[in-house]
Amino acid sequence: MKAFTKLDARMAPLTMANIDTDQIIPKQFLKTVEREGLGKGLFYDFRFDEQGVEKTEFVLNRPEYKGVGVLVAGDNFGCGSSREHAPWALLDFGISCVISTSFADIFYNNCFQNGLLPVVLKPEEVQALMEEAKGGNHVVTVDLEAQTVVSPSGAAFSFQIDPQRKAKMLQGLDAIGETLTAAMDIDVYESKRALSEPWLERA
Amino acid sequence: MPPMSGKTLYDKIWDAHVVAQQDGEAILYIDLHLIHEVTTPQAFAGLRAAGRPVRRPDRTLAVADHNVPTEGQALGVGAVADEEARLQLQTLERNVRDNGIEFFPMGDIRNGIVHVVGPEQGRTQPGMTIVCGDSHTSTHGAFGALAQGIGTSEVEHVLATQTLRQKKSKNLRVTVNGTPGPGVGAKDFALAIVGAIGTAGGTGSVIEYAGEAIRGLSMEGRMTLCNLAIEAGARAGLVAPDQTTYDYMMGRPASPKGAAWEMALAHWKTFFSDDDAVFDREVVLDAADIAPTVTWGTSPEDVVAVTGNVPSPESFATPDKKISAERALDYMGLTAGQPITEARVDVVFIGSCTNSRIEDLRSAAAVAQHAFLNGRLVAPHVRAMVVPGSGLVKEQAEEEGLDAIFKAAGFDWREPGCSMCLGMNPDRLAPGERCASTSNRNFEGRQGRGGRTHLMSPAMAAAAAIAGHIVDVREMMA
Numbered sequence: 001m002k003a004f005t006k007l008d009a010r011m012a013p014l015t016m017a018n019i020d021t022d023q024i025i026p027k028q029f030l031k032t033v034e035r036e037g038l039g040k041g042l043f044y045d046f047r048f049d050e051q052g053v054e055k056t057e058f059v060l061n062r063p064e065y066k067g068v069g070v071l072v073a074g075d076n077f078g079c080g081s082s083r084e085h086a087p088w089a090l091l092d093f094g095i096s097c098v099i100s101t102s103f104a105d106i107f108y109n110n111c112f113q114n115g116l117l118p119v120v121l122k123p124e125e126v127q128a129l130m131e132e133a134k135g136g137n138h139v140v141t142v143d144l145e146a147q148t149v150v151s152p153s154g155a156a157f158s159f160q161i162d163p164q165r166k167a168k169m170l171q172g173l174d175a176i177g178e179t180l181t182a183a184m185d186i187d188v189y190e191s192k193r194a195l196s197e198p199w200l201e202r203a
Numbered sequence: 204m205p206p207m208s209g210k211t212l213y214d215k216i217w218d219a220h221v222v223a224q225q226d227g228e229a230i231l232y233i234d235l236h237l238i239h240e241v242t243t244p245q246a247f248a249g250l251r252a253a254g255r256p257v258r259r260p261d262r263t264l265a266v267a268d269h270n271v272p273t274e275g276q277a278l279g280v281g282a283v284a285d286e287e288a289r290l291q292l293q294t295l296e297r298n299v300r301d302n303g304i305e306f307f308p309m310g311d312i313r314n315g316i317v318h319v320v321g322p323e324q325g326r327t328q329p330g331m332t333i334v335c336g337d338s339h340t341s342t343h344g345a346f347g348a349l350a351q352g353i354g355t356s357e358v359e360h361v362l363a364t365q366t367l368r369q370k371k372s373k374n375l376r377v378t379v380n381g382t383p384g385p386g387v388g389a390k391d392f393a394l395a396i397v398g399a400i401g402t403a404g405g406t407g408s409v410i411e412y413a414g415e416a417i418r419g420l421s422m423e424g425r426m427t428l429c430n431l432a433i434e435a436g437a438r439a440g441l442v443a444p445d446q447t448t449y450d451y452m453m454g455r456p457a458s459p460k461g462a463a464w465e466m467a468l469a470h471w472k473t474f475f476s477d478d479d480a481v482f483d484r485e486v487v488l489d490a491a492d493i494a495p496t497v498t499w500g501t502s503p504e505d506v507v508a509v510t511g512n513v514p515s516p517e518s519f520a521t522p523d524k525k526i527s528a529e530r531a532l533d534y535m536g537l538t539a540g541q542p543i544t545e546a547r548v549d550v551v552f553i554g555s556c557t558n559s560r561i562e563d564l565r566s567a568a569a570v571a572q573h574a575f576l577n578g579r580l581v582a583p584h585v586r587a588m589v590v591p592g593s594g595l596v597k598e599q600a601e602e603e604g605l606d607a608i609f610k611a612a613g614f615d616w617r618e619p620g621c622s623m624c625l626g627m628n629p630d631r632l633a634p635g636e637r638c639a640s641t642s643n644r645n646f647e648g649r650q651g652r653g654g655r656t657h658l659m660s661p662a663m664a665a666a667a668a669i670a671g672h673i674v675d676v677r678e679m680m681a
């Protein structure tokens with residue numbers, strides 16, 4: 001998992017509330033056996049019409065938001081099915097931070113397993129960011145170490161995050177990475193077992 | 204300090220596998236990781252993305268079972284008609300090859316349902332920790348191994364670290380005393396236990412099965428029993444190993460041999476619950492009270508003796524249960540109060556990791572043979588199929604002539620796989636079809652959208668095929 005420390009990136013506004021994981025990545029994209037490449041299905045039904053033609057008015061299709069890295073979204077982002085494809089798709093598209101007033105639980109947890117930073121701000125703060133994101137300059141700074149979001153105009157908002165989660169995110173530690181910090185213990189354990197139960201060792 | 208009490212079997216296996224503690228969770232070492240095509244592609248993709256190797260390919264064994272077709276397997280994966288299934292099977296082949304993992308591909312005589320193959324090969328051993336991305340991994344608990352089903356992200360974690368992060372569960376002991384009557388076996392015990400404690404009865408617990416009636420079961424019977432531990436909500440089921448276990452294990456391909464066998468045996472014999480071990484909860488049943496049992500509803504706890512009637516929603520204690528019973532009756536197309544034997548079946552499925560081993564096939568074949576010798580065949584309106592659990596089970600059944608009996612009596616004899624247990628391959632129910640099934644889940648749509656499943660033993664399922672409706676196998680064999 002990639003570490004998240006500090007990000008300067010363009011921010012796109014997605015004003016709708018209750019965006020669910022099926023909207024983030026519709027089910028026809030779940031048949032894949034890969035994790036990469038899901039970005040092409042991100043918000044598919046918002047980005048494309050039935051004929052597969054780009055809807056030019058959708059925010060992520062507009063030229064000023066190309067290369068977006070941060071999404072500022074309406075309440076309760078990521079509700080619906082638990083599919084881990086949702087954070088995979090966002091990351092594959094290049095978005096590594098989502099700002100909202102609230103997130104659905106499972107989606108919120110899945111974000112931390114994949115290096116996507118979910119930031120919870122107050123409604124008026126999210127509103128202010130939305131407004132700025134619609135303007136000409138919309139490069140935002142998200143600093144996990146300092147727990148702040150600095151808007152394009154320089155307004156700073158601070159956010160809360162569980163200290164353990166923060167530490168793992170800063171180091172890029174997912175559950176596997178965390179367990180691997182105990183790799184020495186696993187090595188020692190394996191060598192003891194190899195002696196006490198040698199019949200389990202298959203050459 | 205309170206006086207030290209003894210340890211349960213679960214405590215002993217747990218303690219022997221804790222590598223370290225982190226953030227209030229144990230890092231538990233995994234001795235055997237079984238994998239199949241459906242729950243692994245994204246786990247391998249995750250490893251690739253992170254540049255992580257598989258830590259112990261030698262502790263990993265792969266089979267192709269969940270969505271393989273049950274005919275034409277010799278044609279190979281390229282001939283699998285379902286595009287998604289084919290892609291998953293091909294991806295598994297690539298992943299095991301790239302990572303040096305032992306694999307029994309579709310069509311290999313050693314291939315079959317993952318929970319049949321592990322024990323059959325001697326890979327499943329007492330005192331082990333075993334995981335697989337399939338909820339019925341509890342099956343391996345029959346050997347006194349702590350065996351649990353896991354999700355795809357945990358599959359990736361085990362591939363990368365050979366460990367699982369986990370909090371310890373509670374200890375629940377289910378004791379079955381006495382001796383069962385004729386026609387009553389492990390599947391009836393298992394269903395009766397789920398019925399007695401409910402599908403949430405084992406939540407947060409590991410069940411140890413004990414008592415005279417459990418000791419009297421063969422290894423295959425114990426596997427059937429532990430297979431359904433998960434349907435009682437438990438994380439795993441366990442039976443302490445004994446002579447029956449060791450006799451089964453002797454001479455299997457991966458079983459230790461010679462001096463190693465003696466060493467292993469001494470180790471395995473340490474896995475039992477101490478006399479003064481304390482269980483968080485105890486449940487006691489008497490085998491003599493258990494009749495051949497079937498399910499009437501859409502949850503494995505919806506059980507009734509074959510001699511009984513479909514229950515009335517009014518008989519349930521809580522409003523919630525009343526409503527779900529009404530809904531279940533509606534879905535199943537049954538009427539409260541009617542004898543369960545009035546349920547006419549369209550399909551019979553003998554198979555799945557619950558009941559597809561040689562003893563299961565023998566008991567079903569005995570019913571088929573008895574019927575055949577009395578001039579009876581599978582009822583004309585019934586489609587009956589027998590799906591052996593592995594290529595080796597199929598071979599043995601054919602050596603014993605069981606396939607000939609099945610075919611003569613009108614059953615379809617198929618190639619190994621999960622088949623109609625989950626309806627991922629072409630074997631599935633049509634809407635409204637009623638099925639007597641030896642599998643483990645009767646959820647709405649499990650065997651095909653709108654399909655109606657009644658769980659029962661292989662002998663009962665074979666009897667239903669002949670009669671054309673649910674029937675008491677004891678009467679048919681009289």
Ligand code: SF4
Pocket residue numbers: 268269316317318337338339555556557620621624625643
């Ligand atoms: S037979 Fe059914 S329960 Fe068993 S492994 Fe296959 S799908 Fe899972």
